[in-house]
Amino acid sequence: MDYRRRVVLLSLIDIGIIAIAINLAYLLRFDFQVNSKIFVFIPYVILMHLSIILIAFKRAKLYKRVWQYASVGELIAIIKAVTTSEIIFFIFHYIVQKFNPEFLVPRSIYLLSWTLIILGIGGSRFAWRIFRDNYLKIQPYHKRALIVGAGDAGALIAKELKHTADSEFYPVAFIDDDPTKQSLEVMGLPIVGNRKDISLVVKEYNIDEIIIAMPSAPKSEVAEIINICKSTTANIKILPRVSDLVNGKVSINTIREVNVEDLLGREPVKIDLRGIADYVKGQIVLVTGAGGSIGSELCRQIAPFDPKQLLLLGHGENSIYEIELELRKDYPDLRIETVIADIQDRNRLRYVFDTYKPNVVFHAAAHKHVPLMERNPSEAVKNNIFGTKNVVDCAHEYGASHFVMISTDKAVNPTSVMGTTKRIAEMIVQDKNQISETKFVTVRFGNVLGSRGSVIPIFKQQIKQGGPVTVTHPEMVRYFMTIPEAVQLVIQAGAFAQGGEIFILDMGKPVKIADLARDLIRLSGFEPDKDIEIFYTGIRPGEKLYEEILTDEEGTKATKHDRIFIGKQLTISRDDFHFMLRKLEKLVYNDDYPADNDEIKGLLKQIVPSYKYDNQKNISTDESKHTETFNLAGELAKQEMKLAKIELASAKGE
Structure with a gap:
């Protein structure tokens, strides 16, 4: 029903209720024997009440309220509007009676009318909610939902799910760790246990969906609950964090699938905005490999710091074009220049640096696919070593203030060509820092979820195709970060640069690739090794079971940021x-x-x-x-x- 029809319908209902309420007030006042002299004034009283109350209701926006969610707040709004109307009518009639004493309205009528109108209008609104609560219950097409978290967010989600007829979920119970809430009810739903009881509750209540409604809980706690939920057959959904919700509003539209990122259990990165702004704001910033997953995210997160100009340098025209379109749309006032160039082309790089003279350089361009580089070592050497050397030499020659290179944990005690070439690139950066005014630093971290070449997109594609999901070894372990948190730490590390450091990012706990594959299968609604098979292919050339973040020669010291450490500089000839x-x-x-x-x-x-x-x-x-x-x-x-x-x-x- 559209807004106009809804207002007309509610107005007609209110007109009927007000007319009946006033007539009933007179009947009660005169014991159902109204004198004819009094009776003739009833139409006047009804007409005045209708005029004043309908205007008051409109000004109070009572016709814009969704009455299927009617609560104490709506009842208070009705009482205020009716009370105001009665006061206005009393004042108006007092003036009228001054000029025409025969216009009699007994004072008791005001109180009786006020009471009956509130009961009638309030009752009509709540009757609709009672009808929906009692007759629009769980239907065969509904998925039975268990809500984890009986706080404000959980209550709001339960309320909306119960009152949204076309929702695919219907809540049947709550889980909450607060012992004082056990055996109580929220929104008419029982709180049936704490997180340890989730598996039993899912079986007992035939739960199809588990909705984690704890937007303000620490990520580590959410990750723990997700791990418990994974042991059940139910699908798992989650509300975003409070910071991701618009103006604190919670609705079923914000419920999303659980991502692999939720399983990492790490708190969001906190960055020093002032420190970053000091070396990025008003500067010409160059990002190499700007079309890649890390490079493009660097561009997105540098853009808000108001650089004087942002240079997007990449070898692939399509990826550079895509990030350019995105940035021009999101930051229309930002000066952006796209540069198609190969970092192996020394003359082209010299032209770029000579033309634009960047102050800050983020070097993210690299060949990073381990098996491919193992079969093509010459290309890894040309790009990762001598391409990096070209960029480093240009940054030094043209007087950049900061140079930040993206490296990898595969550079530590490497077993692959890719890791070895990145290690030599780190050495090139440290070597140049010894003779340059430019602050040359490296930031080293592990695998990035969702980046090109990471296992996540491969696993998702394999699951989409029905399997099998291929894992090299059941004991293979990797460190993981999300793209945004890795890039934020990279930019933050640049603010700490004194020159020559290898900044090492805290990657949290390592994750077994086999466990990651099983989690992705479960999160996709399948059973590992039953619906989707996991097939072990064996370790590929250049791979190792465990990644490290420090060489034997390196120790670390802390920085101002609890997630960033500095590897000890090595003296080389x-x-x-x-x-x-x-x-x-x-x-x-x-x-x-x-x-x-x-x-x-x-x-x-x-x-x-x-x-x-x-x-x-x-x-x-x-x-x-x-x-x-x-x-x-x-x-x-x-x-x-x-x-x-x-x-x-x-x-x-x-």
Whole structure:
């Protein structure tokens, strides 16, 4: 029913109720024997009441209220409107009676009319709610819902679910950990236990859906409840956090599926807005790899800090075009420049830096697919090592104030070409910092949920196709972060930069990939190993079971942010490092003699001795000499490892 028809219908109902109420007031006042002299004034009393009350109801917006949710607030609004109307009528009639004393309205009529009108109109509104509560109960098409959390949000969700006829859910019970609420009722629904009882309640009440309505609860607590719910056959849904709800409003439209991010159980990242604004606001900011999952999120989160200009540099035109459209729509006043360029093209990069002269550089461009880079090591070297070197050299040459490179935990004691090339890229950044005014830093973190190349999109696609979900090894473990929190910490780390640091992000607890696969299957409404099979393929070349965030030589110290630590800087011989880089460059860029994969990997191992590669070929005596000299710094650093571990324990308050 549209608004106009609804107002007309309610007005007609109110007119009838007011007319009946006033007639009944006169009948009660005169014991159902109304004198004819009094009776002739009843139409006047009715007409005046109708005029005044209908105007009062409209001004009080009583016709805009949804009466299927009528409560004490609606009753108070009716009482106020009727009381005001009676006072106005009393004043008006007092004036009229001054000029015409024969217009008699007994004073008791005011009180009786007030009472009967409130009872009539209030009763009509609540009658509709009572009808819906008692006759529009659970239907065969409804899914039986258990609400976890009997607080304000849970009560509002239960109320809306009960009164929304086309909702697919109908609430049947509450779960709440508060012992004082046990065995009580909220919105006519029983509170049947705490979180430990969820499994039993799901079976006893034949629950189809579990709705977690705890928007203000810590993420760790929500993650714990989700883990309990996973053991049941019910689907799991959740309300967003309070910060995600608009103006505190809760409705069934805000109920969403549980995401893998909810399972991590980490609190949102808190960032120092002032510190970030100091080095980003009013600056020309360049983001390489701006079309990628990390690079594009960097652009989204840098844009609100009002940079003077944001340069989006990428090799793929489609991805750059997409992020450009998004940013121009969300930030129409922001100066954006898109640059299609390959970081391996040194001359093109020099032109970009010479033209725009960026002050802050976020370097996110990289080849990161481990198996692909294992089969194509020369491309990993060209892009991750020498592409990074090109960007680093340009940032130094053109006087950028900050340079922040995105690295990976796969760079620690690497077993892959990709990880090794990122480790050498970290060394390039630290090496350049020794001679530059630019603050060169690296930020190292693990896998990012939902990024290109991560397992989540692959698993979702496999589940969509009916399985099997492929996992390399049942014991494989990885650290995970969400894209937004990783990028926020990257930007925050840049504000702490003094130069040369490797910032290490707190990734929380590592997650088993097999458990992650099972969670995704359950969250998709299937039973692992029953509806969707999990198939173990074996560890791929370059992979390892456990990722690390520190090398043996590195210790950490704390920063002002409880989620960011600094890896200890290592002293390396610049001459030997540059010598090895030149050898590597000649090897991969030799057009006359294409490099053999094993040759490349062997030379990578000489630069990064912790790289676990067993097929190293013999090298010349001259090269061995340089390699031994280059490795000396690493050996010396190992002697400081015990001290570094003590610093780490101290930084964490252990």
